[in-house]
Amino acid sequence: xxxxxPLQIHRQKEGVxxxxxxxxxxxxxxxxxxDAIEAAWAWHDGTIQFRHACHHASCGSCAVRVNGIERLPCxxxxxxVWDGASDVVxxxxxxxxxxxxxxxxxxxxxxxxxASEMSPLRPVEHxxxxxxxxxxxxxxxxxxxxxxxxxxxxxxxxxxxxICISACPTAALGGKFYGPAGLAAVQRARAExxxxxxxxxxxxxxxxxxxxxxxxxAWECTERCPQGLDPAGAIMSLRRELTARRLRRxxxx
Amino acid sequence: MKTMExxxxxxxxxxxRLASGLDPRRRGAGSWAFVLSRITGLGLVVYxxxxxxxxxxxxxxxxxxxxxxxxVRSKPFLALDVVVIAGWLVHALxxxxxxxxxxxxxxxxxxxxxxxxxxxxAVLLVIMSVLIFxxx
Amino acid sequence: MSARLAYPGGAPHVVVIGAGSTGAATAHDxxxxxxxVTVVERGEVASGTTGRNHxxxxxxxxxCVKDEEAGIECIDENMILRRIMPDVLELNDGLFVAISDDxxxxxxxxxxxxxxxxxxxxxxxxxRALELEPGLNPEVLGAVxxxxxxxxxxxxxxxxxxxxxxxxAAVRTFTEVVDFEGDPGTVAGVRVRDRSSGRIETIGADIVxxxxxxxAERIAALAGIQVPVAPTPGVMVSVGRRLNNMVVNRLxxxxxxxxxxxxxxxxIIGTTSWSVDDPDYIPIPQDHVEKMIKCGRELIPxxxxxxxxxxxxxARPLISKGGGDARxxxxxxxxxxxxxxGVEGFVTISGGKTTTARAMAEKVTDMVCxxxxxxxxxxxxxxxxxxxxxxxxxxxx
Numbered sequence: 001x002x003x004x005x006p007l008q009i010h011r012q013k014e015g016v017x018x019x020x021x022x023x024x025x026x027x028x029x030x031x032x033x034x035d036a037i038e039a040a041w042a043w044h045d046g047t048i049q050f051r052h053a054c055h056h057a058s059c060g061s062c063a064v065r066v067n068g069i070e071r072l073p074c075x076x077x078x079x080x081v082w083d084g085a086s087d088v089v090x091x092x093x094x095x096x097x098x099x100x101x102x103x104x105x106x107x108x109x110x111x112x113x114x115a116s117e118m119s120p121l122r123p124v125e126h127x128x129x130x131x132x133x134x135x136x137x138x139x140x141x142x143x144x145x146x147x148x149x150x151x152x153x154x155x156x157x158x159x160x161x162x163i164c165i166s167a168c169p170t171a172a173l174g175g176k177f178y179g180p181a182g183l184a185a186v187q188r189a190r191a192e193x194x195x196x197x198x199x200x201x202x203x204x205x206x207x208x209x210x211x212x213x214x215x216x217x218a219w220e221c222t223e224r225c226p227q228g229l230d231p232a233g234a235i236m237s238l239r240r241e242l243t244a245r246r247l248r249r250x251x252x253x
Numbered sequence: 254m255k256t257m258e259x260x261x262x263x264x265x266x267x268x269x270r271l272a273s274g275l276d277p278r279r280r281g282a283g284s285w286a287f288v289l290s291r292i293t294g295l296g297l298v299v300y301x302x303x304x305x306x307x308x309x310x311x312x313x314x315x316x317x318x319x320x321x322x323x324x325v326r327s328k329p330f331l332a333l334d335v336v337v338i339a340g341w342l343v344h345a346l347x348x349x350x351x352x353x354x355x356x357x358x359x360x361x362x363x364x365x366x367x368x369x370x371x372x373x374x375a376v377l378l379v380i381m382s383v384l385i386f387x388x389x
Numbered sequence: 390m391s392a393r394l395a396y397p398g399g400a401p402h403v404v405v406i407g408a409g410s411t412g413a414a415t416a417h418d419x420x421x422x423x424x425x426v427t428v429v430e431r432g433e434v435a436s437g438t439t440g441r442n443h444x445x446x447x448x449x450x451x452x453c454v455k456d457e458e459a460g461i462e463c464i465d466e467n468m469i470l471r472r473i474m475p476d477v478l479e480l481n482d483g484l485f486v487a488i489s490d491d492x493x494x495x496x497x498x499x500x501x502x503x504x505x506x507x508x509x510x511x512x513x514x515x516x517r518a519l520e521l522e523p524g525l526n527p528e529v530l531g532a533v534x535x536x537x538x539x540x541x542x543x544x545x546x547x548x549x550x551x552x553x554x555x556x557x558a559a560v561r562t563f564t565e566v567v568d569f570e571g572d573p574g575t576v577a578g579v580r581v582r583d584r585s586s587g588r589i590e591t592i593g594a595d596i597v598x599x600x601x602x603x604x605a606e607r608i609a610a611l612a613g614i615q616v617p618v619a620p621t622p623g624v625m626v627s628v629g630r631r632l633n634n635m636v637v638n639r640l641x642x643x644x645x646x647x648x649x650x651x652x653x654x655x656x657i658i659g660t661t662s663w664s665v666d667d668p669d670y671i672p673i674p675q676d677h678v679e680k681m682i683k684c685g686r687e688l689i690p691x692x693x694x695x696x697x698x699x700x701x702x703x704a705r706p707l708i709s710k711g712g713g714d715a716r717x718x719x720x721x722x723x724x725x726x727x728x729x730x731g732v733e734g735f736v737t738i739s740g741g742k743t744t745t746a747r748a749m750a751e752k753v754t755d756m757v758c759x760x761x762x763x764x765x766x767x768x769x770x771x772x773x774x775x776x777x778x779x780x781x782x783x784x785x786x
């Protein structure tokens with residue numbers, strides 16, 4: 001069964017003031033929002049600029065706002081965001097400079113991720129299944145690795161999509177705030193670090209005015225993360241550790 | 254690119270450029286808490302200045318203080334007191350939640366903590382309003 | 390208009406069309422050999438075929454029985470990629486599992502073929518297979534462990550492009566080729582539309598490499614050349630749970646839905662195969678989605694209860710040799726030097742798979758360097774790639 005969906009897409013090009021164009025696209029009822037954007041591009045206007053690659057929430061490139069809310073359009077069903085009558089509004093992420101249309105400049109995000117030194121890989125944390133957004137579970141020791149492999153590794157849960165930064169009101173105020181993605185990445189790097197000097201350096205890197213202390217606990221990052229992660233919780237746990245560290249140093253004198 | 258239907262795209266009205274990053278509508282409880290805490294915080298600062306200004310009336314002698322107290326006892330003014338207390342309760346109780354969650358105590362239930370804080374604030378506000386208006 | 394641009398030291402300039410795995414690896418190889426490279430891509434990196442692939446770093450087990458050449462190619466490239474991009478690969482090996490007696494009977498020829506292609510293969514008992522992958526169908530009869538791996542295609546391309554950038558390459562995304570420059574019989578550059586500004590620009594080049602995958606035919610047509618590409622999509626289904634750590638393949642001849650690839654916190658079941666004319670927009674046939682779940686459950690029963698997270702399909706750039714079942718079409722790659730068809734300065738690299746992207750790049754870069762009289766050896770086997778995150782921080786367009 002096919003649907004005729006009215007899709008408003010944010011347009012912004014050099015020399016053209018930001019505005020929205022309306023497209024009526026015909027898509028299958030099982031289609032995603034990304035399918036609808038692609039249909040608008042393929043059948044109506046080949047100049048629409050949008051990022052996409054994997055179509056299964058692993059590359060993180062397609063993140064946009066749908067009806068004002070940050071989402072990954074590749075795994076968002078059109079029927080989840082369309083009431084059958086009103087327009088579906090697609091806009092670029094907040095808090096990043098818009099390059100054109102739905103494409104934003106994500107260099108600051110990747111700058112912070114690279115600086116965090118979070119490895120793209122992590123050990124598989126416990127026996128399968130592993131799910132997004134699950135409560136932390138401890139390894140029950142039943143996992144066995146095959147011959148020639150020390151332990152099972154997997155790609156980090158964070159897909160580096162930038163949705164958390166778009167949702168963050170502190171990031172909206174501009175400035176040099178490291179942002180939830182960057183800080184949560186540092187928390188992951190800290191979790192995987194073993195040597196005391198390494199841990200010290202990692203914690204020290206976010207112990208400044210643009211680091212963990214700049215967060216104002218809106219918790220929007222955790223609310224919007226498509227992978228069900230808790231960047232705000234990661235920031236808070238870094239704060240706790242930094243505070244404990246400071247207190248220990250204070251009393252050591 | 255080919256076009257199946259060559260039509261110029263229709264142009265809806267341009268989007269409003271409000272500070273969309275700070276607008277709590279369509280966002281989580283955390284954004285509402287963030288905005289409420291800021292508004293009540295500013296409100297309390299303004300109240301503090303007003304309060305200090307009022308106290309300075311004491312320095313001007315008993316007549317000006319007594320005439321001021323008459324105004325303050327009126328129902329409309331008591332209603333303003335209730336507004337101040339509401340602001341204080343929201344700010345303080347949410348503040349407790351923020352302080353705890355900020356150091357990872359109860360971070361997982363921070364949304365629930367906000368709801369509880371607001372319910373407690375509402376209950377206390379009702380009690381205090383009753384006490385204020387009863388005594389007047 | 391002179392084709393050779395005035396670069397410092399007079400280095401020749403090559404334009405690569407396409408920032409999928411082929412284009413990215415080619416840009417890296419060219420840049421490493423001292424050639425000036427500009428990559429032009431009409432969308433985002435890996436927004437074509439590469440982005441939506443099955444993410445399987447082949448050990449070669451899938452092909453070794455029927456196609457020894459493909460098997461050897463895969464295992465060689467597999468080992469090279471482990472060396473040059475270790476941080477962007479899940480290296481948990483893979484299993485070829487036997488569920489039926491027919492599967493078990495296939496094991497002997499499978500092991501022989503692996504040996505012939507020097508693919509490390511370990512024959513496992515049913516118990517061992519279930520110990521490694523408790524989520525397997527409990528009726529498993531046996532398995533063979535091979536060095537399959539998993540990549541994430543977007544970051545795969547970003548790694549090659551970041552390395553190319555670090556050697557001076559320019560990568561221009563959202564830059565669409567609309568025509569070729571040059572006198573008849575010569576390609577001297579490309580005319581592109583910069584999508585952000587709408588402006589048409591000319592980029593001069595000594596050689597243009599067509600690495601546009603299923604769109605290679607369309608690009609070549611701009612120069613009056615016919616490139617035989619058959620766009621052949623397949624459906625893959627990603628479920629919202631990681632149900633296996635090792636790649637799980639069916640121990641038998643290649644068929645639909647016989648591979649489950651774990652990736653991050655998902656398991657991806659694939660794939661199918663059918664022909665299309667237009668690679669730009671491929672509606673997903675729902676019966677293929679259902680088939681993937683059905684086939685996946687035969688290998689890992691929990692797939693039946695897992696929520697579907699993503700469904701993808703994109704055209705493979707198979708080289709059509711006229712007629713035949715889509716799955717039968719060769720999966721090797723081909724380089725075409727169109728000088729033999731009367732057009733100088735234009736080559737096409739087509740076919741292949743992401744696992745062999747580096748080898749494809751080596752072949753086309755060898756061809757390009759020979760035409761340019763650039764005497765530099767290929768070093769991509771050994772030079773480690775840069776961090777994929779540095780692609781954006783270096784100020785790509």
